[in-house]
Structures are given as structure tokens and as C-alpha cells.
Amino acid sequence: MQKKKESKGDIMNFLFFSAQFLPHMGGVENFTYNISKVLIENGHTVTVITSNTTNSVSFENLESISVYRLDCHNFIDGRYPVFKRNKLFKETIKKLNQSKFDFVIVNTRFYFHSILGAKYAYKHNIPCITIDHGTSHLTVHNKLLDFLGGYYEHFITFVLKRYCSDFYGVSKASSQWLKHFNIVSKGEIYNAIDLNRIENISSQNPSLNFRIKENIPDNSILLAFTGRLLKEKGIVQLVSAVEQWNDNHQQSPIYLCLAGEGPLQSFLMEHANEYIHYLGRLSFEQVIYFLRESDIFVLPSDSEGFSTSLLEAGVCKNYIITTLRGGAKELLPDDTYGIVIENNDLDSVYNAINKALNCQNREEAVNKVYKRIKENFTWEVTSETIMDIYKAKR
Structure with a gap:
């Protein structure tokens, strides 16, 4: 699986949609941050659209990563943010429309934020992939809510598939889990470390x-x-x-x-x-x-x-x-x-x-x-x- 080091070619502009990002801590947040750093080191530019789950600034340049944080509702103790379609949202989308992106990467599959990213790429005819980071349904340890949450996740995934057809797993188990939603994974984009x-x-x-x-x-x-x-x-x-x-x-x-x-x-x-x-x-x-x-x-x-x-x-x-x-x-x-x-x-x-x-x-x-x-x-x-x-x- 070892690859030769990437040779620097044309500068690309990457756009990540990740429902949660730093300073919020978690595996997906670290994935987005670290892959962004390496892409920037290789001469590319990276923009991240995320949710403001931590009352942080709405925009910042974080180690050369352009980070836009949308106002959101923090459901399930912040584990499930849902963005607000307010003035800031409209201003952010307007700024995105003024830029040219080469590749859209949606991290995780079951957020409204994910649909936002896939729909944006579809509308602007930008190549897009979704990376799934799970191997089971989201749980809140309540049988009724977990049951309803499973149906909800299937609905969100059904909508997401309308706008993005290329799904990858962060591991082979994640790729296997995608079959539960009638999705055939295109392969693995592995989690990693620095x-x-x-x-x-x-x-x-x-x-x-x-x-x-x-x-x-x-x-x-x-x-x-x-x-x-x-x-x-x-x-x-x-x-x-x-x-x-x-x-x-x-x-x-x-x-x-x-x-x-x-x-x-x-x-x-x-x-x-x-x-x-x-x-x-x-x-x-x-x-x-x-x-x-x-x-x-x-x-x-x-x-x-x-x-x-x-x-x-x-x-x-x-x-x-x-x-x-x-x-x-x-x-x-x-x-x-x-x-x-x-x-x-x-x-x-x-x-x-x-x-x-x-x-x-x-x-x-x-x-x-x-x-x-x-x-x-x-x-x-x-x-x-x-x-x-x-x-x-x-």
C-alpha cells in the first residue's frame, strides 16, 4: 500500500464539507485537519465549511486552511449540528460562489451538512466524493430513538445519493457498512497519523x-x-x-x-x-x-x-x-x-x-x-x- 511521494503539479482548490471541525475534537475533525495540512504542504489550497458548535469565530485562517463556520443548532449534546439558513449562511455561500473549486470532499454521510456539500458540488458541476467514517448507526442508547434514528439516517443517505454517487470508506469495515444503504464503495481512503x-x-x-x-x-x-x-x-x-x-x-x-x-x-x-x-x-x-x-x-x-x-x-x-x-x-x-x-x-x-x-x-x-x-x-x-x-x- 506504500505509494511514491506525490509530485507537485497544478495547484488545486479543495473544498471540504465537514459537519464538525476544530476546535471541536474528534476523529473526523482530525481527519479533515490533517489531510488539509498535507494538501497545503503540497501546494494546494483548502477551504473547510463546518458548523459553529463551539462559539468560535465565523471565519478564520487556521494554518492556511480557510475555515467557514455556519451558525447551527446543537442537537444531541453537539453530536448532531444542523446549520441555520440565516444571513451568515447566505453570505458564506455567496463567497463560495465567487471562488473556483476543483474537488469537493464530504466527510461523513448522515448530516444535513453533508447534503449541503454534495448539492453544492452537483449544482456547480464539481467532482465530489463522500467519505464514510462509521460502521453502524448513530446511537444515543435509547431503543426508541435509535430505531427512529436508523430510519432517519436511511432517509438522509437516500437524499445524499441523489447528489453524490462516489462513496469511499475510511476502512474496509466502513466500505462494508455502506452496503447497508445499497451503496457500493469505490474503495478506501484510510485514516492516518502524522x-x-x-x-x-x-x-x-x-x-x-x-x-x-x-x-x-x-x-x-x-x-x-x-x-x-x-x-x-x-x-x-x-x-x-x-x-x-x-x-x-x-x-x-x-x-x-x-x-x-x-x-x-x-x-x-x-x-x-x-x-x-x-x-x-x-x-x-x-x-x-x-x-x-x-x-x-x-x-x-x-x-x-x-x-x-x-x-x-x-x-x-x-x-x-x-x-x-x-x-x-x-x-x-x-x-x-x-x-x-x-x-x-x-x-x-x-x-x-x-x-x-x-x-x-x-x-x-x-x-x-x-x-x-x-x-x-x-x-x-x-x-x-x-x-x-x-x-x-x-
Whole structure:
């Protein structure tokens, strides 16, 4: 999957429609930001149309990315923004109409924002693709609302397909999920990481030491989780599995540190003890410092496109336990790379932790994962994929 480095040719003007963007944090936001940076480094220009979910400025030049934020209604605690058709909206569209764009990229499939992007490209006859980042329906953990939400998502997708016919998955699992909507994926545009940035951070020697700060012995096994604190991430099962392990192995306890923010913050605070630590929201640099100190990264998620956290943990030489969701088999093709479990019930998570702790080849596995990420899952590789797609559509 390794590609040769892109040669700089004609300058292209990319237009991204991403319902959420920085400073709002999340996987799709990071995807848009990082791919934009690489495209700009290669001489292209990038504009991002997003939702103002964070009361930020309506327009800014963010590291040479032109960012327009539309006023919006923040439904589902900001997880589902819906833009307002107000004066700012009209002014933004007018500014877009005064520019010439070569390629429109719609990130995610189930927002009104996505339809806005696809419809804009269709109206102006601009090549357009939609990148899907999911592997299941959006959930709010309410059976009735989830049921209605599923029908709603099918309706949104039906409308989106009228304006965009080229869909890609952020992993093979995402591409497979598109079949649920009678969409045949054109391929994968993989999530990735900024390898050079992470290695530069890792080479530094910060005064911050998480083991010292949290009173975790150097010779102990430290499990890590980073990301949004949502039920679908399997956090409850992970905490329960560690508690159960320590109850059964009082002479050889393991430690678990979790970093991030979200609805389960209060749950983690309630379960915090000598062996389970909630670190709160960390900066990107702090996440890398933390992962540099941990041994095993656990992401027992119900739904993933292709987790950035997995890639970051792999580059930081963590042994990985995850579920058979987006990107898992691309990153861990067999059990010599790590552990992929079928589901995230408590027994499965517990048994996976037990297997990892007794694995004699953890060092070999982390080195294989690092090499695989370096060759396949960097933003340079992903940007070249996007350029290849554009050239094929031209």
C-alpha cells in the first residue's frame, strides 16, 4: 500500500464539507485537519465549511486552511449540528460562489451538512466524493430513538445519493457498512497519523511523567485508553475487566489510565481508585507522552470507522487489544500483531487482557504494527490516494 511521494503539479482548490471541525475534537475533525495540512504542504489550497458548535469565530485562517463556520443548532449534546439558513449562511455561500473549486470532499454521510456539500458540488458541476467514517448507526442508547434514528439516517443517505454517487470508506469495515444503504464503495481512503510529529514529540523528555504523577510503579503493566468517553467505546466493560482482574490477582495488579472527555466522565470518577485513573482531557502532546509510558492499549468499541487512537498507540509501541470494527484487521491482520476480539462483552475483554499479559511476543508484535503504520497509514499516503481519485475523475 506504500505509494511514491506525490509530485507537485497544478495547484488545486479543495473544498471540504465537514459537519464538525476544530476546535471541536474528534476523529473526523482530525481527519479533515490533517489531510488539509498535507494538501497545503503540497501546494494546494483548502477551504473547510463546518458548523459553529463551539462559539468560535465565523471565519478564520487556521494554518492556511480557510475555515467557514455556519451558525447551527446543537442537537444531541453537539453530536448532531444542523446549520441555520440565516444571513451568515447566505453570505458564506455567496463567497463560495465567487471562488473556483476543483474537488469537493464530504466527510461523513448522515448530516444535513453533508447534503449541503454534495448539492453544492452537483449544482456547480464539481467532482465530489463522500467519505464514510462509521460502521453502524448513530446511537444515543435509547431503543426508541435509535430505531427512529436508523430510519432517519436511511432517509438522509437516500437524499445524499441523489447528489453524490462516489462513496469511499475510511476502512474496509466502513466500505462494508455502506452496503447497508445499497451503496457500493469505490474503495478506501484510510485514516492516518502524522508520524513525523509524533516521533518528534516522543523524542523529547518532558518533565511530565504520568506514572510518577499517578503513583504507578515503573515495573507494573499499564493499560491505556484515549478517546471520547462514550458507552459504545466499551469503557464500562474495560473498567469492569480491570477491576475483576485485580480482584483475582491481588499479588500482581494491573493499572488502567483513561484520557478523554464525554458522557462517561462521572462514571470514571466514581470508579477511580489506586489502580484505575481518569486523566481528563489531554493535549495531543500529552497523549503521546502518556502512550509512551503505557504498555497495552485497549479499545473495545462497538463502532469505529478507523480509530486514530489505535494508530497513535501503535506508533508509541503499545500492544493493542481491540474489537472487530473499523480498521482493526487492516492494522492487525493476524494474531502476531495484536488481539482482535469479536465483541466487547465483559468476558471477551477480560480474556483478551489475560491473553495479552501472558503473551511472550508482545515486543515483536508492537514492532510489526509500527512498521505497518509507517508504510500504510500516514497522511502522505492518504493524500496521494485522494489525488489519484481526483485524477481518475478528471
